[in-house]
Amino acid sequence: DADVTQTPRNRITKTGKRIMLECSQTKGHDRMYWYRQDPGLGLRLIYYSFDVKDINKGEISDGYSVSRQAQAKFSLSLESAIPNQTALYFCATSAPGGLAGNTGELFFGEGSRLTVL
């Protein structure tokens, strides 16, 4: 099984619908992230969480919200989806860097492809 699992892997929805993308991890990491990927733009950070009670906005958080239900679960919601939110969404995890043997390396899920019509 994958260490970082995203569901659903593919979703087609209509403008105005509420969508939730879910992420779960078995790596035991405290830190979790949501990125979106658009052609030619690379990956951009939407939200990140350093522990269950710590949630922070990334560079493109408008139109999105998140919930950290447990150390292993981090969900991304689009309250009212719009076509320019069509993208490939990635969840990632990391352990805190700076500790012995820990480099802060990130591990990614397989991605969730969202299409908003």
Next chain:
Amino acid sequence: KQEVTQIPAALSVPEGENLVLNCSFTDSAIYNLQWFRQDPGKGLTSLLLIQSSQREQTSGRLNASLDKSSGRSTLYIAASQPGDSATYLCAVILYPGGKLQFGAGTQVVVTP
């Protein structure tokens, strides 16, 4: 604001040639730099992570160098194979366990 640039955006080479992929960043105050591979429609696979105190990292046919003072990292792939065809992304880690700032990637095609 840290900006990460990858040039070229796309690259095509015949099998057997060495690949050289470039990554530049504007602020040398990085913690680490990580190289990823992405196959079409797939997630990101970590290839190499170079800590800011290191000059290079090697894994098999892959070698990544880091020059913080000039804001550059280079990924070398020796003796390329068709299976190396993918998009390669670099990302800088801004502080321990923190956010990554990504480049847009270099799409590589290795022709048989």
